[in-house]
Amino acid sequence: MPICPHCLKDTAKPPEFELTGDEPQTLSQLLESRAAEIYNAYPRKVGRGAALKKIKLALSSVPFKELLAATQAFAQLWQHRPKPEWKFCPHPATWYSQERWADVDVADPEPAPADVTDEIAAFFS
Numbered sequence: 001m002p003i004c005p006h007c008l009k010d011t012a013k014p015p016e017f018e019l020t021g022d023e024p025q026t027l028s029q030l031l032e033s034r035a036a037e038i039y040n041a042y043p044r045k046v047g048r049g050a051a052l053k054k055i056k057l058a059l060s061s062v063p064f065k066e067l068l069a070a071t072q073a074f075a076q077l078w079q080h081r082p083k084p085e086w087k088f089c090p091h092p093a094t095w096y097s098q099e100r101w102a103d104v105d106v107a108d109p110e111p112a113p114a115d116v117t118d119e120i121a122a123f124f125s
Contacts, residue, residue: 031056031059032052032056034059034064035052035055035056035059036052037068038055038059038064038067038068038071039051039052039055039092041068041071041072041075042071042074042075042092042095043074043075043078043079043086043089044078044086044089044090044091044092045092046091046092047091047092047093050091050093051091051092051093051096053093054092054093054096054097055067055092055096057096057097058096058099058101062101066101067101070101070102070104071101073104073105074095074100074101074104077104
């Protein structure tokens with residue numbers, strides 16, 4: 001096992017931290033891949049470059065798993081909305097720059113809105 005001459009400690013990596021070759025090799029590559037993963041979870045795909053910049057900035061203050069969970073919860077809220085309402089979904093760069101992930105309740109996301117036709121049918125029955 002290699003010993004670091006400056007600190008006289010074992011420098012071998014524990015087995016669970018060994019690289020398989022698929023992982024990013026640098027910190028900037030890791031940041032880029034995590035930002036892309038978060039962007040892909042966002043429901044509206046607009047302004048990718050600006051969004052990735054804002055996501056990277058957000059990752060400097062919020063843990064990756066927390067930001068990803070908030071993004072996934074937000075995407076779940078928009079999943080069942082009709083297509084005409086999607087114009088009201090904020091652009092991802094706006095959502096991340098305004099720290100709107102803090103507004104999303106990750107533990108208990110709101111249920112998807114009921115279909116209007118179901119409400120009308122219930123009213124007339």
